[in-house]
Amino acid sequence: MRHFDFKDGEMYAEDVPLSQIAAAVGTPVYVYSTATFERHYKVFSEVFSDVEALVAYSVKANSNIAVLATLAKMGCGADVVSGGELIRALTAGIPAEKIVFSGVGKTVEEMRLALSSGIRIFNVESLQELDALNRTALDMGVVAPIAFRVNPDISAGGHEKISTGKAENKFGIAWHSAEEAYARAAAMDGIRIDGVDVHIGSQIDSLDPFRRTIDKVGDLIGRLRSAGHTIKSFDIGGGLGIPYGNNAKIPPHPSDYGAMVKEATKDLDVELIFEPGRMVSGNSGVLLSRVIYAKATGTRNFLILDAAMNDLIRPALYDAYHDIEAVRAPGADFDETLYDVVGPVCETGDTFARSRALPPMSDGDLVVFHTAGAYGAAQASQYNTRPLVPEVMVNGEHYEVIRERPTVEDILKTERLPSWLA
Ligand SMILES: *Cc1c(COP(=O)(O)O)cnc(C)c1O
Numbered sequence: 119m120r121h122f123d124f125k126d127g128e129m130y131a132e133d134v135p136l137s138q139i140a141a142a143v144g145t146p147v148y149v150y151s152t153a154t155f156e157r158h159y160k161v162f163s164e165v166f167s168d169v170e171a172l173v174a175y176s177v178k179a180n181s182n183i184a185v186l187a188t189l190a191k192m193g194c195g196a197d198v199v200s201g202g203e204l205i206r207a208l209t210a211g212i213p214a215e216k217i218v219f220s221g222v223g224k225t226v227e228e229m230r231l232a233l234s235s236g237i238r239i240f241n242v243e244s245l246q247e248l249d250a251l252n253r254t255a256l257d258m259g260v261v262a263p264i265a266f267r268v269n270p271d272i273s274a275g276g277h278e279k280i281s282t283g284k285a286e287n288k289f290g291i292a293w294h295s296a297e298e299a300y301a302r303a304a305a306m307d308g309i310r311i312d313g314v315d316v317h318i319g320s321q322i323d324s325l326d327p328f329r330r331t332i333d334k335v336g337d338l339i340g341r342l343r344s345a346g347h348t349i350k351s352f353d354i355g356g357g358l359g360i361p362y363g364n365n366a367k368i369p370p371h372p373s374d375y376g377a378m379v380k381e382a383t384k385d386l387d388v389e390l391i392f393e394p395g396r397m398v399s400g401n402s403g404v405l406l407s408r409v410i411y412a413k414a415t416g417t418r419n420f421l422i423l424d425a426a427m428n429d430l431i432r433p434a435l436y437d438a439y440h441d442i443e444a445v446r447a448p449g450a451d452f453d454e455t456l457y458d459v460v461g462p463v464c465e466t467g468d469t470f471a472r473s474r475a476l477p478p479m480s481d482g483d484l485v486v487f488h489t490a491g492a493y494g495a496a497q498a499s500q501y502n503t504r505p506l507v508p509e510v511m512v513n514g515e516h517y518e519v520i521r522e523r524p525t526v527e528d529i530l531k532t533e534r535l536p537s538w539l540a
Contacts, residue, residue, distance in 0.1 A: 148494060155399065190212045204217065265312055315355065316331055412457075419458065422462060426462055448477035
């Protein structure tokens with residue numbers, strides 16, 4: 119069931135009318151559903167309940183500590199890509215032994231933090247990073263558990279900007295260098311080889327690239343074991359797509375993904391690690407916004423919203439589609455109007471949708487962007503000195519603000535006039 123749906127002619131998040139949140143917190147605002155987070159995590163993790171597996175939610179998709187704590191309560195781990203995300207995950211109560219650290223540019227400072235926390239594994243992406251991690255671990259008198267993120271040179275992902283597993287992408291160890299990298303790591307006293315890691319892209323809409331990747335890495339695991347390495351874990355990354363409500367291909371259901379992965383890995387004798395992000399958080403949130411002006415120019419009908427590209431950048435960055443709906447259910451018979459839905463930011467790229475069919479809208483009406491729980495608030499900025507969009511978590515009939523909207527004073531507080539202008 120959907121947790122953002124109409125009751126008595128208006129849209130609710132679980133048992134809270136969105137209009138109530140808009141009135142109390144203001145707009146634009148991200149609204150999340152606890153029940154949806156829980157359901158998505160469950161759907162994914164239950165597929166793997168009969169095998170050894172760690173589900174490490176990709177924190178970058180939606181990193182609010184209330185989201186992380188909601189998932190932590192259910193036993194979820196975390197995939198982090200920075201020291202900041204690591205601190206978030208630990209703060210939210212995710213145990214270090216369920217945290218994996220990904221990313222192409224880990225600094226020594228971040229490595230120290232992760233080593234002193236005792237995280238589960240580092241996904242190492244270059245020999246330079248390996249050297250730095252070895253030195254840091256030796257310096258601290260500890261041993262760093264690692265997997266190499268290998269680049270399988272497989273094309274996947276819904277958009278070129280979210281494809282990561284091709285040879286020309288910056289991610290991972292080149293496929294032909296993988297065995298050499300493991301040999302080098304095996305000789306280091308500050309490093310313990312634990313597994314192999316891949317992550318081929320995001321919003322992937324078919325099982326085929328996952329299957330080809332698993333088969334390819336499966337062969338590599340065999341070769342690594344023949345060379346004497348102990349390979350205990352296989353991190354398959356994230357990337358499973360979700361439906362956004364447009365006419366694009368519907369991605370595979372997590373249970374089909376799970377069945378395929380279990381079948382493809384059944385003889386590998388590894389602990390599986392998963393890093394789902396979008397799949398867990400995407401449909402768990404909406405962006406709630408108000409129409410500032412419904413402006414007709416003679417050639418186009420513009421809906422100018424109080425949300426903008428700085429609040430939700432996916433349409434501008436990836437040409438992404440989001441379902442947009444009026445919060446008040448339209449009456450039985452109305453003529454749909456084609457709107458260009460835009461924000462107030464001074465960029466033509468600040469366009470959410472063109473010629474979108476909606477019921478006739480007026481100034482002050484509320485709209486929601488569906489499927490905005492992943493890569494929404496997490497990618498928001500304060501461009502145009504628009505205060506960072508707040509976030510609200512709903513739980514049944516309760517809701518609370520989980521990130522406040524800063525004031526302009528809060529924004530200016532971090533800025534200084536240099537001495538020669540003061
Ligand atoms: C972004 C990312 C993920 C999550 O991707 P989704 O498409 O949101 O599932 C997982 N692992 C790594 C290394 C990532 O960079």
